[in-house]
Amino acid sequence: MIKPDAVAKGHTGEILALIEKHGFRFVAMKTKRISKPEAEAFYAIHREKPFFSGLVTFMTEGPVLVLVLERDEAIAKWREVMGATNPANAAEGTIRKLYAENIERNTVHGSDAADTAAQEIPFFFSTAELL
DSSP states (O other): OBOHHHHHTTOHHHHHHHHHHTTOEEEEEEEEOOOHHHHHHHTGGGTTSTTHHHHHHHHTSSOEEEEEEESTTHHHHHHHHHOOSSGGGSOTTSHHHHHOOSSSSOSBOOOSSHHHHHHHHHHHOOGGGOO
């Protein structure tokens, strides 16, 4: 997912180009405005954490670009391309190092495991929308 901060700043095209450069294929993509109930459900795992309310507010402040990406070792490679959650710790050339403001407004989201992806993909896409 390309988060509201990156969409608002016009970095979507640059991020999509980096994704393609790293060998990913776009299986599905759409721009969406996430509602508060959707953000609360999507990030439910963080509900008891102190940053939850701010995360929900951030994710609902503007449109996002939700994506389904494919390639060999997609999850591991996507996490590498995204960079560390805190852009201050992210490697040079990663999306977060290039575009993120801070640990909270960190430009992109990615599933951390196959089980997470299996939950997150149908959260935003129907089977008919997947190429």
